[in-house]
Amino acid sequence: MDATNRNTALASAMVEELARCGVRRALLSPGSRSTPLALALWRQPAIEVEVVLDERDAAFGALGSALATGVSAVVLCTSGSAAGHFHPAVIEADEASVPLIVLTADRPPELRGVGAGQTIDQLKLYGDAVRWFCEVGTHEADDDGLLHFRSVACRAYAAAAGDPRPGPVHLNVSWREPLAPIPVEGAVTATDRLALEGRGERPLSAVARGPEAPDPLLLDELAERIASAPRGLVLAGRQPDAGLAEPVCALAEAAGYPLLAEPTSQLRWPHAYEGSVPGYDLIARSRPADLEPELVLRVGELPTSKALRRWLGAVPGLRQIVIDPVGEWKEPTRRAESIVRADPRLLAAGLAARLKAGAEARRAATAGDGDRSWRQLWVDAQHSMGSSLAELLADRDELSEPGIWPALAGVLRDGDQVLAASSMPVRDQESFLPPGRARVRFLSNRGANGIDGLIATAAGASLGADARTWAVLGDLAFAHDIGGLALAARAPKLRLLVLDNGGGGIFHFLPQAEALPAEEFEALLGTPSGLDPLAAASLFGLSAARVRSPAELAAALAGEARVIVVPLDRRRNLELHRELAEAAASALSAA
Incomplete structure (x- = not known):
């Protein structure tokens, strides 16, 4: 425990307990009010720390780490609007039941509601989306204060892990000056060894759970x-x-x-x-x-x-x-x-x-x-249909969104992870990814089904699991989280497969595509971004390649490019999906 002053003691006690509970990764965004906790996390040898400028990407990165490992990650920010940028990831963690520990620094009570700068109402900021909220409060570094911070950390970890349902927790921690590690004589008055040191390598309080066996x-x-x-x-x-x-x-x-x-x-x-x-x-x-x-x-x-x-x-x-x-x-x-x-x-x-x-x-x-047998009826239908679709795709020497998945399946190996973006990628993955023998983990942000934060989520998943991770996303999801490329650049095992069809391809499958005039549809739903993914990748120092044929795609997947851009056509994609559905129906009727 760091006894330099009251704040360093309380913060280091909290972080010690988080590490002893099992936290191994923290993502934090810079700020002054969060200095005590940021330093405690940075100096904790058991926790890997990433500093991420954008709070939204920090939160999605922590979400990705927890999604891949099943272990709570910590995300930390300073006071004010910074905490609001965590909200989308908190929503996803809630809906997807992903453990996440959200730490927000805050002004002390006397500076709230009086016009102090960078101060908003952070109490229960995320509403019912969190499993537990705690206003940690301002405390002295005495026995009660240190035990309180240790106990809160243990309870937060347990609540995030699931009792019974995993999800996000929110600890709002107030700090008075000094925020920097400035020595203050006599600031730590605790004498109880348990308050000062905890239980050594074990957490102060651990929740024991057993499986809920069926009757x-x-x-x-x-x-x-x-x-x-x-x-x-x-x-x-x-x-x-x-x-x-x-x-x-x-x-x-x-x-x-x-x-x-x-x-x-x-x-x-x-x-x-x-x-x-x-x-x-x-x-x-x-x-x-x-x-x-x-x-x-x-x-x-x-x-x-x-x-x-x-x-x-x-x-x-x-x-x-x-x-x-x-x-x-x-x-x-x-x-x-x-x-x-x-x-x-x-x-x-x-x-x-x-x-x-x-x-x-x-x-x-x-x-x-x-x-x-009943099961064999299904297996025969699958075989007949699968053979027909494979032949149809193989006969077309062109890049396609359905064809991405057999191509990717060919390079997946034990330990890989795949994150498919909401919208078309996760649907095409469901329909066109063939079975395989490798032990691969498939991830998605399908709690709230948003396309936000996907690059940061994938980067966090790759870092958290230390695994080669393939993120398959459209050009709009890529553009939406372009800031996530900063975190992606620090995840050397992450590969991004960008399906660049010039806008929102899934909307062509919805009634709006036929009900709206073409100009209105394109302006409101097609929404081409005009962004060049290669230029964006270059901005963040990521190697990138654009492929033009299935052969070039296969070579790129086997190569080293961190960002692979696949040019596609939205309207042709709709036609191909219809052709595949018709071919499947014909194969099934003939089976």
Whole structure:
């Protein structure tokens, strides 16, 4: 603990506890009022610190680190409007259940509401978006004050980690002068060793948690319901736990169900389950009657595919079971008959064991013509459709947004991360990324589904996990977070794949594209930025390349360029998606 003065003692006590709890990364933006905490973080050997000029990018960088590692990162700013720039990342952390510790420095109470400079009302600034808010207050460096700062840090870490739901916490910390580490005789009056030193390498207070095991009677009931519905599906949407793949695949195998997993479920890569059906979005567009399920078991959030949601919503009498481990109630269909709160790993493993023990005959249940299993119907549909689409894309020697994903899949390796931007990239990833064998983590900012802060998020994810990270984003998302390139320049394992289609490509798929005159559509929704991504990359010292053909793209992906720009056409992209949907429908009808 730094006993130079009252502020250094309190700040270093708080940071000591954060480090002992497990914090390993902090991003801070410069400012005077935050000096005590900034110095404490900078001098803490267990915590890596990045100084980021733009508070919004600092917050998204911290979010990215936590998103990739599952461990809270810290973001710090000075008083005033600086704290407001954290809000978008706080919203995303809330909606996506990502642990994040937000520290805002503040003026002491006597300087609030009296016209003092750089002073706003920071109390509960982020409203209900945080799991816990604490006005830490001004304290002396006595026993009570030091224990308070230590205890608050431990509670903040526990609240962010999830009790029960992970997310952001906000600590508003007031500081009186001196803000600099100026020696003050007798400023530290604490005598209690626990207040002065804490518990050594252990945090002052640690929250112990155990998995929420499902009730055996519940397992019996759910297993019976699954066994009585041979035409079922396992849906896997966005969720962070890569360890869920084995028990969920075992459950799907035991039930005889196809697995429809979007990449951010962490269940599509590595591909291990022969009943995996990655092309479900295009299958759902055709609404094949012979593939209509009678029961859906969902893990994670609802998959991104709107076609899948609409199709399942139209299936009469469809029963849905949603695994909801922390009570978030993420059930927008409003049709689930059971929302099960239990540890997903334990629940899936328990159900698989029960089904496997007594369901050999049930797994052989057939549908349709009586000689092909239900799961095989889906697998055959996937194979027929997938082959047709692969041929269609291969026959066109042109760059395309759907074609990006097979190309990227070819260079992914164990330990890589992929962050797909909201809007078209995450949807095309869901539809066109083939299964693979490498252990890859798929990330997204799909809590609030914004395109803001994506470069900073990807940079934070790469730094936090120390992993090669591919960020796939459109030119508007790139332009929106151009300041994030400053942080990207410090993340040497980050690669940015910029799909430069000259504006908002997704809007061509919406009714506005046909309802609005072309000039109005382009001005209000197409919104070409005119930004040259190569010039922007050069401004921040990032190597960049523009590719013109699939061969050049393959070479660039295998090369060293940090920013790869892929010129594309929005209108041609709409046409190609329609061609692919028609080809999929034809393949399915012929299967």
